[in-house]
Amino acid sequence: MLNKAILMGRLTRDPELRYTQSNVPTCSFTVAIDRNYKSQSGEKQADFINCVAWRSTAEFVSKWFTKGKMIIVVGSIQTRRYTDRDGNNRTAVEVVADEVSFGESKRDSDGGSGSYQRPAPQSYSSAPQYSSAPQSFVPPAASQPISVGDFEDLGDDDENLPF
Numbered sequence: 001m002l003n004k005a006i007l008m009g010r011l012t013r014d015p016e017l018r019y020t021q022s023n024v025p026t027c028s029f030t031v032a033i034d035r036n037y038k039s040q041s042g043e044k045q046a047d048f049i050n051c052v053a054w055r056s057t058a059e060f061v062s063k064w065f066t067k068g069k070m071i072i073v074v075g076s077i078q079t080r081r082y083t084d085r086d087g088n089n090r091t092a093v094e095v096v097a098d099e100v101s102f103g104e105s106k107r108d109s110d111g112g113s114g115s116y117q118r119p120a121p122q123s124y125s126s127a128p129q130y131s132s133a134p135q136s137f138v139p140p141a142a143s144q145p146i147s148v149g150d151f152e153d154l155g156d157d158d159e160n161l162p163f
Contacts, residue, residue: 004074005095007049009033009102011069017062027058031071051075053097061100070103 015029035045075097
């Protein structure tokens with residue numbers, strides 16, 4: 001069976017970091033995600049998804065994210081039942097974050113202020129990541145055009161080859 005949620009949106013408020021009675025960090029936050037369509041009146045609509053992170057992922061979110069920041073969350077959907085203050089049975093639906101990443105660069109989120117700060121980690125996952133897929137490499141764009149004069153002739157000396 002498969003239960004995987006991938007979300008990208010903006011935080012509706014600052015993440016709330018708390019600790020359980022056994023001193024385990026947990027962080028609650030809500031992600032606003034625009035829908036792909038507009039209402040009949042032409043207004044954009046959004047969904048507000050409650051998320052929770054645990055342990056070091058919770059500390060990462062509370063340290064590096066604030067209201068309005070773009071966030072990418074990978075996790076699973078979880079439901080839990082509880083009784084509210086009035087004695088009514090309720091069900092909460094939330095995404096339990098396994099991986100969290102920045103959805104925009106530091107420069108983009110700061111409006112390109114030009115000031116330099118040490119770059120933050122780009123993502124965090126509480127679980128080890130394994131990949132069997134080959135990694136692709138995209139070379140950086142050259143800052144200047146390359147000319148034939150930039151290369152050196154190696155000649156035809158095949159005697160020094162190891163095979």
